Amino acid sequence: MSSKEVIAKRAAAALVDGDIVNLGIGIPTLAADFIPDHIKVFLHSENGILGIGPTPLEGKVDKDLVNAGKLPVTVETGASYFDSASSFGMIRGGHIDVSILGVLEVDEKGRVANWSVPGKSVLGVGGAMDLLEGSKKVIVTTLHTAKNGASKIVKDLHYPITSERPADIIITELCVFDVDAEGLILTELFPGVSLTEVKAKTDAYFRIKENLIETESESKGAD
Amino acid sequence: MSSKEVIAKRAAAALVDGDIVNLGIGIPTLAADFIPDHIKVFLHSENGILGIGPTPLEGKVDKDLVNAGKLPVTVETGASYFDSASSFGMIRGGHIDVSILGVLEVDEKGRVANWSVPGKSVLGVGGAMDLLEGSKKVIVTTLHTAKNGASKIVKDLHYPITSERPADIIITELCVFDVDAEGLILTELFPGVSLTEVKAKTDAYFRIKENLIETESESKGAD
Amino acid sequence: MTKLITRGEAMNYIKDGCRMMVGGFGLVGCPLTLVETLLATSVTDLEIISNNLGEPGKGLGALVRQGRVRKGIGSYFTSNPDVAAAFNRGELDIELLPQGTLSEAIRAGGAGIPAFYTGVGAGTKIAEGKEERVFSDKRYILQEALRADVALIKARKADELGNLIYSKSARNFNPIMAAAANIVIAEVDEIVPAGGLCPENIVTPHLFVDFLVLKEGG
Amino acid sequence: MTKLITRGEAMNYIKDGCRMMVGGFGLVGCPLTLVETLLATSVTDLEIISNNLGEPGKGLGALVRQGRVRKGIGSYFTSNPDVAAAFNRGELDIELLPQGTLSEAIRAGGAGIPAFYTGVGAGTKIAEGKEERVFSDKRYILQEALRADVALIKARKADELGNLIYSKSARNFNPIMAAAANIVIAEVDEIVPAGGLCPENIVTPHLFVDFLVLKEGG
Numbered sequence: 001m002s003s004k005e006v007i008a009k010r011a012a013a014a015l016v017d018g019d020i021v022n023l024g025i026g027i028p029t030l031a032a033d034f035i036p037d038h039i040k041v042f043l044h045s046e047n048g049i050l051g052i053g054p055t056p057l058e059g060k061v062d063k064d065l066v067n068a069g070k071l072p073v074t075v076e077t078g079a080s081y082f083d084s085a086s087s088f089g090m091i092r093g094g095h096i097d098v099s100i101l102g103v104l105e106v107d108e109k110g111r112v113a114n115w116s117v118p119g120k121s122v123l124g125v126g127g128a129m130d131l132l133e134g135s136k137k138v139i140v141t142t143l144h145t146a147k148n149g150a151s152k153i154v155k156d157l158h159y160p161i162t163s164e165r166p167a168d169i170i171i172t173e174l175c176v177f178d179v180d181a182e183g184l185i186l187t188e189l190f191p192g193v194s195l196t197e198v199k200a201k202t203d204a205y206f207r208i209k210e211n212l213i214e215t216e217s218e219s220k221g222a223d
Numbered sequence: 224m225s226s227k228e229v230i231a232k233r234a235a236a237a238l239v240d241g242d243i244v245n246l247g248i249g250i251p252t253l254a255a256d257f258i259p260d261h262i263k264v265f266l267h268s269e270n271g272i273l274g275i276g277p278t279p280l281e282g283k284v285d286k287d288l289v290n291a292g293k294l295p296v297t298v299e300t301g302a303s304y305f306d307s308a309s310s311f312g313m314i315r316g317g318h319i320d321v322s323i324l325g326v327l328e329v330d331e332k333g334r335v336a337n338w339s340v341p342g343k344s345v346l347g348v349g350g351a352m353d354l355l356e357g358s359k360k361v362i363v364t365t366l367h368t369a370k371n372g373a374s375k376i377v378k379d380l381h382y383p384i385t386s387e388r389p390a391d392i393i394i395t396e397l398c399v400f401d402v403d404a405e406g407l408i409l410t411e412l413f414p415g416v417s418l419t420e421v422k423a424k425t426d427a428y429f430r431i432k433e434n435l436i437e438t439e440s441e442s443k444g445a446d
Numbered sequence: 447m448t449k450l451i452t453r454g455e456a457m458n459y460i461k462d463g464c465r466m467m468v469g470g471f472g473l474v475g476c477p478l479t480l481v482e483t484l485l486a487t488s489v490t491d492l493e494i495i496s497n498n499l500g501e502p503g504k505g506l507g508a509l510v511r512q513g514r515v516r517k518g519i520g521s522y523f524t525s526n527p528d529v530a531a532a533f534n535r536g537e538l539d540i541e542l543l544p545q546g547t548l549s550e551a552i553r554a555g556g557a558g559i560p561a562f563y564t565g566v567g568a569g570t571k572i573a574e575g576k577e578e579r580v581f582s583d584k585r586y587i588l589q590e591a592l593r594a595d596v597a598l599i600k601a602r603k604a605d606e607l608g609n610l611i612y613s614k615s616a617r618n619f620n621p622i623m624a625a626a627a628n629i630v631i632a633e634v635d636e637i638v639p640a641g642g643l644c645p646e647n648i649v650t651p652h653l654f655v656d657f658l659v660l661k662e663g664g
Numbered sequence: 665m666t667k668l669i670t671r672g673e674a675m676n677y678i679k680d681g682c683r684m685m686v687g688g689f690g691l692v693g694c695p696l697t698l699v700e701t702l703l704a705t706s707v708t709d710l711e712i713i714s715n716n717l718g719e720p721g722k723g724l725g726a727l728v729r730q731g732r733v734r735k736g737i738g739s740y741f742t743s744n745p746d747v748a749a750a751f752n753r754g755e756l757d758i759e760l761l762p763q764g765t766l767s768e769a770i771r772a773g774g775a776g777i778p779a780f781y782t783g784v785g786a787g788t789k790i791a792e793g794k795e796e797r798v799f800s801d802k803r804y805i806l807q808e809a810l811r812a813d814v815a816l817i818k819a820r821k822a823d824e825l826g827n828l829i830y831s832k833s834a835r836n837f838n839p840i841m842a843a844a845a846n847i848v849i850a851e852v853d854e855i856v857p858a859g860g861l862c863p864e865n866i867v868t869p870h871l872f873v874d875f876l877v878l879k880e881g882g
Contacts, residue, residue: 080609089557310549
């Protein structure tokens, strides 16, 4: 499994039966492939769909049926369509159980930057702020470090903040942090990942859950 | 024709082809029977219907299909149903061409009181304020005087005002007033009605249209 | 993960002192099976958001007559003399809103909008005690959103997931109340399998609906 | 009283300097026949309210490339490099709103609500210059409604009266824009007789729609 798949799979494992889930672009979209068989979740798309299904087969694309990333999708039995104001009313009104989001950075309070890069013209925000503000639970999925090796889990955000509302869970290819009122708590290390490695690659201050377990190799992993 | 029918017929004559019309309870409802054959108007009901048709025949009543007065109605071909927030969005948003309203009183600026009687508990307003505030044109239909002979077209309202927005036309069994920024203008006398009678029965100050015509008997009436 | 419960089970979600939304325009579109079941319980001290409080002794009117309603928030209570009597005895608190302000406040509550401005009621008795503000030389008043602990609504048909469609003018306040309460219980005439409602025609998507109750005799 | 006009006639309602709403999420649900017809006119200096400004050289993107858009109000222009280029040259003004704030502001414009509060964007760059207010210890910002001189929308099917239904996720901004402009022109794939759409399933009642134009080749 690639790093991104490890993250997506762990995010999917955080879902519970009946959840209404909004998946962001990138790693979050991959989570759809790892939803456990014993639960049923419903995928919401902010462009006006509840009940998104798998990507259509070639030749079966409907040009009127796309997700928020403007990619062709299908719908499941029991799906519904609605207008954009209704869709964002669902988001802002607290009717989405879980949003899984990609980020540029997340800070030591769990706050997210995922919409704008400084120095570039600010020309797109889409639904990023709405989803972070309104979803009951926010799961951040991100590679632990950027291509240049810099930590993406930082003391202070270098990029403009998306919302004052922090994420609830942060999942990287190395570990999982929960977020509470004081900040980050490291709750899981993936198999083969050491606490030393996470400390080295994390700029943000974080607490460590009691009895945190390091497992040495993938084969011993519970995940 | 009864006085109320005279009023209702004149109100219906003020409608134009294609108008979206909301009819209040009482005299306004009667106007539906006098809509000229050569025009087509669409009746809106604030409880969520566009395209109300005639009263159903006995035995053909649908308990889920009532007007804003909670009386059984039918719908015409091309009708639609919507929720209460959408319906009042139409009203407040300026999508209703004409509202025909009953009143307790109207003042010399054309402002209306039609929702609350002083001294009694204020326990109902319904859609009265919305319709007055939001409709493009407001036609007031009222008997000229109350049962005790008091003018219903008054200098100052005795009852709580419904909206700061004045009516556009006031139709009684005696005459028609237009309303402009300065107040009332008497524009029509019904056949057999003298200017003297209107002056005697009207407490409000009003101007008189140039070349206003008094017709002596019903048979000579243009109406 | 079925949402279907009995009318008796539905009562577990209605607690003494709670704030409740009840759909309907008069008795049309009112969840009468749920209201009748509630009448048979001892739940009291209710705050009810509903356009009306039923008719004398009927629907919510029966709750009013039994003195189990602490406060009514709606637009038109004039047609129920019991409401005026209870109000005048000081036993019932009333908050009166223009019908469009009531419905917009409920929609706002469901859509995460804490407050909005409306021109309706500005300069009238309804505006007393409300904040006023001028936009483009016109007066508006501030209205805060309405939400409730539980909403009892009526729909014509549900699918097993809880998607809803309504019947004619019985739609009225039901779809907006479906979004504005912590627990939403929909009384329906009929439940069809998932897929039995066309995705384009669903009025209330299932994410708003917690429980389904079949109408008595429905 | 027919609402059907030609695509050429529709252009009479789009004037230099006007403020226009255009439906669609990217090209999905965008009234492309109307946009293409507009491209063939000389109308310029447009202010466009639309979630995006098309794609590079496509849909509204072609208008941007020709320098005929004065200002864009939307939520996501990042996918069209022409927009960034024109913005950086100072030739295009941009007002960026979170997508939910954009859609709610359009809905408010159609529903006679002058302004509302939203928590989305509070404490971020989006809030700069906006009024802030606290309700129940949480920060919100004030957003005024959006309206336009003309709206170009896309629906799947109309009846002769102008009632509309949409297709899947091509619905998006179209129903709310149908309510929020002085003149509303709907491009449709098909027109059926009155009565051809079920009253329960009509999404946009005909009172919102001024003119119908048939999609090219539709």
